[in-house]
Amino acid sequence: MTPTPREMDRLRVLLNALSDGQLDAAGRLALRTMLRDDAAARLYYLKHMALHAALRARNQTLRLKAGAASAWRATEDSRINFMPTLSRASRRSVWYASAALIALAVTAWFLFVPETRTPTPQSSHAPASVAMLSDASSDAVFESGDQALGADLIAGPIRLVSGKAQIMFKSTAVVDLTGPCEFEMTGPNSGRLSRGAISALVRTEAHGFFVDLPGGVRLVDLGTQFAADVDAAGDARIEVTQGRVRIDLLGASGLMRSVALAAGDRGRSERTVAGAKVYVDRAIAVVNASFEKDGDGPHGRAPSGWQATLPARTYVHDHASDDAQVDGAVDGQYVGTINAAVPGRDDRNGPPPALYQNLDARAVPECVYTLSVAVGRRADYDKLKQPPTRWGLRIEDAQTDEVLAEAVGIAEPAGVMADQSVQWTADAAHADHPLRIRLLNMIPYGASGGKVIFDHVRLNIESQMNQNPTFKENLP
Secondary structure, eight states: OOOHHHHHHHHHHHHHHTTTOOOOOOHHHHHHHHHHHHHHHHHHHHHHHHHHHHHHHOOSTTHHHHHHHHHHHTTOOOOGGGOOOSSTTTOOOOOOOOHHHHHHHHHHHHSSSSSTTTOOOOOSOOOOOHHHHHHEETOOEEEOOOOOTTTEEEEEEEEESSSSOOOOOOOOEEEEEEEEEEEEEETTTEEEEEEEEEEEEEEEGGGGOEEETTTTEEEEEEEEEEEEOOOSSSSSEEEEEEEEEEEEEETTTTTEEEEEEEOEEEEEEEOOOOOTEEEEEEEOOTTTTSSOOSSSOOOOSOOOOOOEGGGEEEEEETTTTTTTSOOOOSSSSSEEEEOOOOTTTSSSTTTEEEEEEEEEEOOOTTEEHHHHEEOOTTTTTTTOOOOOEEEHHHHHETTTTOEEEEEOOOETTTTOOEEEEEEEEGGGTTTTTTTEEEEESSSSSTTTOOOOEEEEEEEEEEETTTTTOOOOOOOO
């Protein structure tokens, strides 16, 4: 949580006293309590000490105090939400100079260990630290016992039994761990994930940061935010949420193959006796995929980017309106709806009501295409005893109009949107043919309660980078 203005004022007073070497025992206790109980206060503390250390490194004269106060006032409007945090919704990155990292570790020792302990100068033969523990949740449990915030970490494994923790490398790369997790720091700008989930935030200063996964798979930062999850079998899932990441496949003779992933792309690896099979999953652009472009409309015509077999039966509605009645749209506020054909107005023998879109994508042999769509049924349909809400999804060849893959089903329970999907593996016969996707209302002609609700349309292409000869490498 964010401290109140009064708490922030108190925190600033304590931190200024700490920076000036004037914090007494009562102040140390108050600061320890505040930092222990409030993650946002801890992050503000790290920011303050980073700035103090940077100023101290540049100015060793008696003017330090005035310079620090001036610099701090210049950054007073900068809120703590840019600091690293374990919250997925508000995670940000932080980048400190080497002097700042050393100061943070020393100050953390001063704050969190008993006052009777005397720090021992580090031996010249002691292992050099490569990172520090920059945050930990209150329920974090480490296999090696308690870890102090700000503690130096040398190269080697860190095993998080439960909870969450955060590591800041000397390079300024930040890695969040979610327990149970086995992670190893292999250097000041690299690590190895053996089991569990991590997310990494890497800025320009740490360009080239990499994480090794089982089976000879390496994730190399290209200026980004990414996540990886390794299960007990050594199989991994990778997702790029910002920027780009390069996946390197390493063999006995070195680098075998590489591919770059952009934000929104995903990958997975399957550990094998010979190493790993690596698959890359990229999104294919779908226009107006969540029906947000038109607002609460259009009514009786196809939404932007789509075409309709029966335009008069297609609508866009607010998900909470009487016309939709679903608990929530999967992506955004609006949903697309397709009504059943109406006797006397629509041809009984005509095509089923549908929305379709011709894509700027062509079939690549051996690649797997997956169409995923959230599908729902109006909340009042069960109470009104309306017939089952039957939906259909298709992947089509836009050149020949051939149906390449189709899935049909019944949307249930009422009032809930649920993901449905259909998959197709491209073959040589359809190589380079343009693709089309289609969403269908499969409710019988003239049936009452004949509305199907759609949202969050996605088409992904997955290819195995090890073997597929048509795999499109995208090296930076």
